[in-house]
Amino acid sequence: MELTHASYVILGLLSERPGSGYDLKRTADVSTRHFWAISFGQIYPELKRLTEAGLVEVEKSPTGSRLRNVYRITEAGREALELWVADTATGPFEVRDEMLLKLFFSDVIAPEERRPLLQAVEARHRMAAADLKAHGQKFRQTHAREGTQDLQIHKEILSFGVELHTWLADWYAGLHARLEEKR
Amino acid sequence: MELTHASYVILGLLSERPGSGYDLKRTADVSTRHFWAISFGQIYPELKRLTEAGLVEVEKSPTGSRLRNVYRITEAGREALELWVADTATGPFEVRDEMLLKLFFSDVIAPEERRPLLQAVEARHRMAAADLKAHGQKFRQTHAREGTQDLQIHKEILSFGVELHTWLADWYAGLHARLEEKR
């Protein structure tokens, strides 16, 4: 079976702690979603596929009459994950940003109209940085609650996001200054 | 008619200079593709749609018996573009990176296996920075050839890419150092 990026997100999260599809979504939303997002529409069918392939196993543990399927990574699943992680061949670092597109073409509008655009982008990145900081808190709380270890690499990657957005906000502030100066 | 991001990439590029679908792809590949990529599979159908909507107009100018449709933005097209550019409401800054995903889960492999991973990411960003610099050259050459002006905002956004990738490469070098130090 071919594994997609969504498969690896799921496998990776399950390698740290077993959980339901719902749990997976909750955790992904405060961690991997900043560099690889996944939705319920991918999670549930993918969990089924991974179970059939023997990479994860499921245990039914309903709360009263409310269903709950707890998934756990298998030895085969862990091997597949390790193989993928260790492979240095990789795709590109992809950025998709409508705002950058607008700015690139912003000579079609007047400089007075460009200013609010620049302020909006800077604000967006300041907010994203703050948001990520909060997410780091939540992520660590989950780990604490579950008694799982708080890995250095997790902290590093989450702080990466904060630093990146701070750098971006600063870059836009600088651009703003350069454009004003020019006039 | 609803305009997509691909529509605005096309409209934006045509606002600077008329050209064929092929031209558009060539230009996009050394400019907008770093924050919004488009493929032939989107360009040709989209040009048809935009023509029907009256936002661009087409002029047939074959070279011998080889077809060539040159598209030009209309007044309505320019207005639609301006409206979109001036709108400060925007989507998110999206990053998709398999390598970040691998690193996030890299505690499943040994530290000796993680090192080549870090080196690969750093190298990738150094190469991306060099690549972007070359693209800036190519983009400016096209402008020079066509006699169109070399806008400050273009230079800024293209240098944004170079600076971003340099920052990223440096960040990974720093991470590498921090992880080694810890051991």
Place this chain on the structure above:
DNA sequence: TCCTTCATGTAACTAGTTACATGATTAT
């Protein structure tokens, strides 16, 4: 009582990529 969270899943849709098909022109 009512709102939020937990929980699972499918269906329809949108965006985007890749492969295919075709063929002329130009530079080496």
Place this chain on the structure above:
DNA sequence: ATAATCATGTAACTAGTTACATGAAGGA
């Protein structure tokens, strides 16, 4: 000659999002 570039387009596929449908448990 022949390889690279110019040029247009469609078809099939893959990935991913959003909306819908359903309903229980828990807290305010």
